[in-house]
Amino acid sequence: MLTKAYGAHAADKPLVPMDIERRAPGAHDVQIDIAFCGICHSDLHQVRSEWSGTIYPCVPGHEIVGRVSAVGDAVTAFNVGDLVGVGCMVDSCQHCHSCEDGFEQFCENGFTGTYNAPTADAPGHTLGGYSQQIVVDDKFVLKVTHGEEQLAAVAPLLCAGITTYSPLRHWKAGPGKKVGIVGIGGLGHMGVKLAHAMGAHVVAFTTSESKRDDAKALGADEVVVSRNPEEMAAHANSFDFILDTVAASHDLDAFTALLKRDGTLTLVGVPEHAHPSPDVSALIFKRRSIAGSLIGGIAETQEMLDFCARNGIVADVELIAAEQIEGAFERMQRSDVKYRFVIDIATMAD
Template sequence: MKTKMILTTALTLITMSMFAQNNDGRIPAKGFAVFEEKGHFQPYNFSRHAVGDNDIQIDILYAGICHSDLHHVFADWGAEEYPMVPGHEIAGRVVAVGKNVTRFKVGDYAGIGCMIGSCRHCDACEHDLEQYCEEGAIMTYHGIDRFNDNEHTQGGYSDTYVVAEDFAIRIPENADIAKVAPLLCAGITSYSPIMQAGVKSGDKVGITGFGGLGHMGVQYAISLGAEVTVFDITEEKREDAMRMGASRYVNVNNPEDLKGLDRTFDFILSTIPAKYDMTMYMKMLKLNGQFGIVGLPAFRNMPSLTVADLIFQGPRKVFGSQIGGIKETQEMLDYSVEHNIYPEVEVIKANGEEIDKAYQNVLDGKVKFRYVIDMRTMK
């Protein structure tokens, strides 16, 4: 009898604890966070908002490590809020759906990219460019979710996420799920400007910076029939570039490699996350060639073009691009799976030491080409 009473009391306490956690509908979550600028990753328990009528809940399987995660953790782009759970390259399974959800059902693969909300009614949103929302896109982490009590968003280095179905990406069941997550940032960030530039078969395309973004840009440009030249600062990636189908590799620290390149390219995509000579690449464009920029270095280390550069280089076009809208992101993912275009990844376990080590390798340029955290291994 005494044993039965003890068990009953224990079960009651457990039930009460679970009710205390969930009686407001919030979803318990756990992940890895930094608690100060340039801090180390540590386990972190927090919660997500309740699954609303138009929301889905995703159990996260894989989360990619993007270079921009490092910029936020290190406050390279301005003041940040801590604790911070980074991660905006998220792939997982749907485990709950709101009553109005029509695009997803429990058991489907689903992904989340860099943003989880926008006003939906401004000019940018009405043209499927939610990333440029006039009221501000809501970022997947380090953002303020004005539709959910202004809570601070936390990212994908965690076990679960709740998101409006309109900002979730459908992942085909036949996708290589361990490699999908980086497509939701690195993929769309390189795909979108290539599409904006109208790259077509026979075009001569340069991809500057051969990292997480650059190696995706190479694959997309080649899939469209372009002749691709890769630019980087080391010899270590030459073999990889040629293996992926590049017709030429240029080590910009080797003057011989740079000879004869002026006025030869229809389009150059810059993914470089550090200071570099932008004018050198402008000179490599044909007249009416285009220079697309997606690499965003730390503010203290920003490259620049002068008005003189723009005027004296003549009719060459320079434009920037920030990820892509939800519609284009879905288009990119479907295209990638159909054409078997994926990032080359190294999958690591979900623990603080592994993530810290991966960050250092990204800083040192030692990753080929994207780290992905297996969130299923989190204890």
């Protein structure tokens, strides 16, 4: 069946309205009428072919929320009318060690991304959430228990939320822990909110003095301007964990020096150019670690959504019409958003 969408036909072409084909729901499928879809910086990278392997037409979007409009005969966990979400994955092999352990994002045979991944459906690759409707295997659909009035601000939790929640949980952020969040953007603002809700002492790092008050309003106990050597030095050897959300190449040594013995700096941003090689002596002599983390499995994503619902956590968003997507991409490149653009999919009907 045809549904309206926004996508690009080439790396140097703007996103434009298009009609795309969605499969009819199979026995284990959930059909979702999309209400809102967040705009992730990775959408921009993929559409513009800044990451290799973009397949056109490219319809991005993996921060999807909406309402179930049909279910397959074998679906028992969802009913028509349910509020649901879909994140960065719509399938995985389901039988490798990672999938069996609930870490589908590390599927050893490669998970199926919500867009730009090979699929049997027309046109041969997945098409994402910048569209009116999507059909997804029920194992990759999440329940949303926030109020419907919060739905637009829930959408970014499906990527920005789980990308920060998963490492904070894995490295046990909580009471008695000093946790740093580097970067106050789409990911970083969620990291501050989540770490604060987990009970950690939260220090936000920003390059901009103008973001000091904003970071405190998000829940940071302290704010450090990372370009100020004195402010950085005051926190040397004191952090249990630092989550680095910055997707631009930068010096990691400035942050590893702030870790306690056995502390960890975890990266979730993929830079266009590699970070400068870190000073390994700073790691060796304090048994510090530099690690990475990728979204989260389906069970952990559901856990994150439930945690956020219980604690009243949503993203700070700017709602836009579909015709404003191209302008939002341009603003996002200038970091001109607090802190996530979300598309009102109802505007595609116009």
